[in-house]
Amino acid sequence: MAEVKKRPISVLIVTEYFFPTIGGVERHVYKLAEYLIKFGLKVVIFTRNFGNRRVGIRYLSNGIKVYHHWNVMFLPPSTTPTFFDAFPYYRSVLIRENVDIIHMHMASSRYKGEFELCANLLDYRLIFTDHSLFSMCDIGPVFLNEYTRMFSIFDDHMVAVSNKHRENMVLRSYIDPRKISVVPNALESDDFKCNEEPLLKDKIVIVYISRLCERKGIDLLTQVVPIVCKKHDNVDFIIGGGGPKLSMLRGMVDKHYLHDRVKILGYIPTHEVNKVLRQGHIFLNTSQTESFCIALLEAASSGLILVSTDVGGIPEVLPHDIILLSEYDPVAISNKIDEAISMLQTADTSSYHQRVKQMYSWESVAKKTLMLYYDVLNKPRMTFREKLYKLLRKKKIGGTNIHTLILFRVLSFYSFDHFIHFLGHIRVPFPKVFPYTIKYKNLTMTLGVILSWHQIGLRRIEKIKKTR
CATH class of the missing domain: 3.40.50.2000 (Glycogen Phosphorylase B;)
Structure with missing residues (x-):
């Protein structure tokens, strides 16, 4: 039968x-x-x-x-x-x-x-x-x-x-x-890999990729960027993403004459996010609230040191030797960026990809x-x-x-x-x-x-x- x-x-x-x-x-x-x-x-x-x-x-x-x-x-x-x-x-x-x-x-x-x-x-x-x-x-x-x-x-x-x-x-x-x-x-950690050769440290690039809306803390970002650029002559910013706050960012660049220091890319297709991340040394997140931020995983898997606001479920995402947490304040964020810059000389960012791959996978989520x-x-x-x-x-x-x-x-x-x-x-x-x-x-x-x-x-x- x-x-x-x-x-x-x-x-x-x-x-x-x-x-x-x-x-x-x-x-x-x-x-x-x-x-x-x-x-x-x-x-x-x-x-x-x-x-x-x-x-x-x-x-x-x-x-x-x-x-x-x-x-x-x-x-x-x-x-x-x-x-x-x-x-x-x-x-x-x-x-x-x-x-x-x-x-x-x-x-x-x-x-x-x-x-x-x-x-x-x-x-x-x-x-x-x-x-x-x-x-x-x-x-x-x-x-x-x-x-x-x-x-x-x-x-x-x-x-x-x-x-x-x-x-x-x-x-x-x-x-x-x-x-x-x-x-x-x-x-999918295979889509976010580190650079095979480390980037030069004489010019430090901070990457910010997110929806440009109020919840993502764009108001805070417009205050942090001028402070950091004033403190460090060798730091540039790459900002990617689209949203209603894009005009506010462009106004900040015009107001402080940062056209040669801040590059605003606008909307970035998903398949090009890793390419943009690999151009930077530090990833910045200024969200007002987050239950779980996948962008932090993508940046860490790409070999960047993370600086983020200490809100919601972000402290649970990654170990503290990968991510630096700060209060929701422009001065506090800029101080954590200073700390991240000093970490670049000693941190083994090439190991971040494998560590993230072991911690997170969609197969585990599905199981x-x-x-x-x-x-x-x-x-x-x-x-x-x-x-x-x-x-x-x-x-x-x-x-x-x-x-x-x-x-x-x-x-x-x-x-x-x-x-x-x-x-x-x-x-x-x-x-x-x-x-x-x-x-x-x-x-x-x-x-x-x-x-x-x-x-x-x-x-x-x-x-x-x-x-x-």
């Missing part, structure tokens, strides 16, 4: 941060998906559209299937949340791809709350990875923290990228610490994530009564969700799951009335429209079958 092969675990990674845009979250998602496929899992990515052309289903070169869902941009890269209008599409993707686990990324993503609500109704397992530290006093983060707190009851497990980040998640969202694991970021998947799949599912009890404790969203949960149970007796695969090969008209369901405050009406959409689709299928 032939053995029946077990199907691989199917994972749907949900995020608004993905290629073709470039960033830490985008690389994390891509590399995690790549290594999970190597371990035998089926990985599908669900993300937003990028312009009018990148909509629908795309396949990446390594075989990853990507759903680009059309959205209206709200605050880039976040899109406008609607909660209910896309439920039929989400459900169709989940059933068609035979999903076992939904892995969501970033608290600020539109899809986080929507997939948590949808997956809770459909009894899917949920894992959520956050990548950013958030304040507990500003109005925007306070709203986001409350949003995370309300919907975290649906998550089976959560992931932070550093211990400091884990602590921040617990404090701002009142989440049980036992529900959060720490899985750090990593890098830890895979263990979390197994743990979540082995946990018993929440019963209908347990879900009702948890929702009752959430007064702000409990009533609406209890209403939804009970109604969905009733509608589940009229399930059309066996038609989902057939729908994937037939274009079913999308009713013009559907976008207006956002305006309905009564969820019963919204789900009624969803059911009517299914009926329209079924009637169209029956007509097609009769014509064959």
Whole structure:
């Protein structure tokens, strides 16, 4: 008798941060998906559209299937949340791809709350990875923290990228610490190699590569550069990256007449970052807050001494003989740069690459994530009564969700799951009335429209079958 092969675990990674845009979250998602496929899992990515052309289903070169869902941009890269209008599409993707686990990324993503609500109704397992530290006093983060707190009851497990980040998640969202694991970021160290021959020390180059925005401490950088240039005649700066604060940097260069000392490169493609890093001796980071800074790993792997602000999870990233930490102050940063310059004569920067390679790898990240998947799949599912009890404790969203949960149970007796695969090969008209369901405050009406959409689709299928 032939053995029946077990199907691989199917994972749907949900995020608004993905290629073709470039960033830490985008690389994390891509590399995690790549290594999970190597371990035998089926990985599908669900993300937003990028312009009018990148909509629908795309396949990446390594075989990853990507759903680009059309959205209206709200605050880039976040899109406008609607909660209910896309439920039929989400459900169709989940059933068609035979999903076992939904892995969501970033608290600020539109899809986080929507997939948590949808997956809770459909009894899917949920894992959520956050990548950013958030304040507990500003109005925007306070709203986001409350949003995370309300919907975290649906998550089976959560992931932070550093211990400091884990602590921040617990404090701002009142989440049980036992529900959060720490899985750090990593890098592909073979893409960031040291110079074969050491650079000359008579001209010292400090490299700064980052998004040029307020959170990355550009205000601090504009104060540090003139101080260092005034103290050291043999120090130059290379600044790379694009963003809203680029004009501020150019204004600083004009104000202090540093055109021959500061080179501003603008946006740098990913494949050229190592080439720029290898031109320098010291890497500078002036972030206001960081949960985990991948740029520091890239610079250390390229053989640079690091100088950074002592914020967030940065002290956990690398040993103190590689990175020098400073208070968020221009004078303190310039003093640490002086210390880094004196270290250049004695530090063995050629060994940094191998040390970083041993400490961080995407294979290790994927293995830890895979263990979390197994743990979540082995946990018993929440019963209908347990879900009702948890929702009752959430007064702000409990009533609406209890209403939804009970109604969905009733509608589940009229399930059309066996038609989902057939729908994937037939274009079913999308009713013009559907976008207006956002305006309905009564969820019963919204789900009624969803059911009517299914009926329209079924009637169209029956007509097609009769014509064959």
